[in-house]
Amino acid sequence: MELFTPDFGLVFWMFVAFIVLFFVLWKWGWPVIIKNMDSRADTIDKGVEYAKQAKEQLDNARAEAQKYVEEAQQRQAEILREAAKMKTQIVEEARREASEEAQKVMDAAKVSIDQSRKEAELQIRNEVSRFSLEIAEKMMRSKLSSDAAQKELVNKMLDEIEKN
């Protein structure tokens, strides 16, 4: 049968074509492709590995940042609390000092008031005594035209003063 008997010409050309094709591709084709596919696969593997590491690092960094933020927040709260405490303390102190100061001022004022009052009293006393003396003098002049009456009155007056 024609179909089952290999034709010499075709066998010859097939052999030649295949050998030439094989040689060309073996020399310049397949090794380049295989090398590139291999190295690209390696590159991709490395890239994935790198990305994984980078992600890990990023996660770590994020966690660390979170930690720092939390710490900072804690510190902040602490500082705020301290500040509040300090504030009340200061206010308290200020208040105390102020009241002390006020006390002092008041005390000083009291003293000065007392003094002024005493002075005023003294002055008034002097005034009064002067007025009374004047009054008395005037009265005396009018009333006590006699010596006897004068004397009696003087005595009476003196007694009164002594009593006082």
Added chain:
Amino acid sequence: MKSNRISILMLMLAAVLALPFSTRASSGGDGGIDVKKVIFHHLGDGYGWEVPFSHVYRIPLPVIVRAEDGNWFCFSSGKLTEVVVTEDEASGKKHEELVPVIHTAERDGKQYMFTLAPEESAHKDKVVQLFPLDAEQEKTVREQAAGNRALEAGDGQGLEGYDEIGGVFYREYKPVDISITKNVLALLIAAVLVTLMVMGLARYYGRKGYKAPRKGMGFFELLVSFIYYGVIKDTLHDKAKKFAPYLLTCFFFILTMNLLGLIVIFPGGANLTGNIAVTLVLATLTFIMTNVLGKKHYWKEMFWPDVPIWLKCPLPIMQVIEIFGIFTKPAALCVRLFANMMGGHMIVITLVMLIFIFAAYGAAAAGGSVVISVLFTIFMLALDVLVSFIQAYVFTMLSTMFIAMGQEDGHEGHEKEIKDGKVEEVAVPASVDI
């Protein structure tokens, strides 16, 4: 709609069944077509390449032959045939026919005659060299031929070594023929295509470095990596790089030839991998790769396998089986690819021929068979695309395994058994003809 379609089909069927039996006789006669001849013409090789829509015109290809006296001749295949136009007197229709003619070449004052061997010759449709006979020889040959005809009742082989062309007898000689036939040209086209693809990808890498190729190149690379990582590397491991060029070339060459064979017009259409010469060369190369590059352990397994002594010592049973196996493996490779591809082509052509066979039974039968044949043909061609890929893959995979068997080191005796099991397991579904 659906019931309509069914009723049309029923009508067609009825029309076919109602045909009188006498019309069947008209098919295959003159005016009808010789189905067998058409099928074998499509499956076989030729000196010219058919062009679409013409039965007689061919793309001429170079014929290269070595004449009996050692001279090489190269001429166009167009010189071996002639288109004869005959006009039918009754209908006025022109009928074109391709008939072989004798091509005469002259060199150093000597005449060389070449022609396509006639149907009765043992070298039917191949280029043969003709030698004219002198009167005495002619007489004896004519007598012998007449005796032959009487014996074989008209048909059958003519007189061996002699051809009768136009009533004249010649002595025929089958020259060494390395013509660029249709199959050879298709082979070269396939080789060029594979080279372009591979070099294109290699150059792409040179230009773009590690950038992955896209589109067509990407698909090609996908196939390369599918075969290289999935088949070659998995089986041959560290020796993969050494054998990869051969196996990858095999795969892509076979795949390209398979797919080109499915294209109907010019660059394709040659039934290449369905030609036993092509698969024979491929299988032989795998055979050489396996055995020439086989390691010591491979030969030790062959001549002194690890089996009970009585199986190998007085009577070399295992050795005979093993040595037989060396040859059957590539033979199976050769026949599997050949049979699968040729079968696919044959089914498609037969399905198409059904139209012309049924055409003889009337218009209804012709119409019905056109629809059915075209549907089945499309289905078969689609299946053939799949088979093209599968057969290329199977050939490569089995070649890889055969080569891997020759490359074993022997420290891993148990692994061989596993691999042998794998070969069996894969070979069974592959040999199921699809």
